[in-house]
Amino acid sequence: MNLPIKYRPIRFDQIVGQSVAVEIAKASLTQVELQTTYLLVGSSGAGKTTLARIMARSLNCTNRQGIEPCNQCDSCQTHLEDNHLAITEINGADKTGVDDVRDIIEKCQLHTISSKYRVLIVDECHQMSKPAQNAMLKLLEEPPTDTVFILCTTEEDRLLETIRSRARILRFDTVNRDLVAGYLLNVAHHEQIPLTETEAYLIYDYNKGSIRQCLQTLGTVSERVTVEDLCPQIPEAKLQSILLSFEARDYLAIERILQELIRQRFYPKHILSKLIDYTIDLMSKPDTNKKFLINADEILQVLIPATNKLGNSSNNVAECRLTLYHCVVVWQPINQTTDELDESSQSQPEIQPDYQLANGYSPQPDYYPIPAQSLNYQQSQTPQFQPQIKAEYQVPTQYNQQ
């Protein structure tokens, strides 16, 4: 069941959770002197193209009700059937060259007999090459009469500043969790799909708030395929173990956890993004150890760009593994220097460590590529030393006794 298509909003008031962008769009479409360039900025699946299409329909509707398109007149109907001659939708990823932009310019010169406005919607416009963007800029600077450009992007920074400055920018928010969960429950009720509140939140979290992807997931739920199957959750203990392996410089443990998660059909990108979420979550807790915060910051600088580069495929295990190894490299063992040792040994730990690595994993010291620095530290360690770190980050005692 293709719920994203079925429930795609066709009026401004049907768009969920983007009131600011929608209000700006509505207000600017009623101005006497019409803005000719719009830039819609937001994450994938936020509804940018949907809003762009409603704007285009509203501009050309012959029976507009206030600002809403009627969705009944010839113009609205032909657009809803994807046959509108004056409303063109292109994907910036396919039109990356200057010649492509020339084609676009030629199209824009054609007179639109039956429609009031020619509307050009460019999806993923940041994917156009710089020369193509420059050619586009010339078009935006001197737009043909009655032509409106609606550019959509997930990566605003990759657009020429001169393009951004010419456009009315509409920013899309991450839609509120409760709002989307409620919306999903409503759609599920309509479609007679059994869905609990907990499952609705699970779908939201798994899809990071993208309504389109949430609906896609919901449409796949059946008697045989449950929400839990579609939105598997990585147990926190696993993420915790990965962080512990960074502290222990334990490449073998990382490999084991990674292989286990891959066997459970978690995609590398999903694993890394969950690790990012978990780390950020720990950072936000008021009693988190300061040294952990520094390390967390370091590994996030590795994890975030690497995760953004990874595709949603199961073929990226090697990249994922390298990223985790890179985290080990940047991680400064929390109990590393003598100064810090002295400082820490002055006070007792707030929480007694009781952590065990998950799944009966037992460390085998022979395999650890422990750097010399860390070995020196092990020798100079005082017996009564207990690092002042939270239980979750405490390295198993075996490591301290090597």
Ligand SMILES: [Zn+2]
């Ligand atoms: Zn209409």
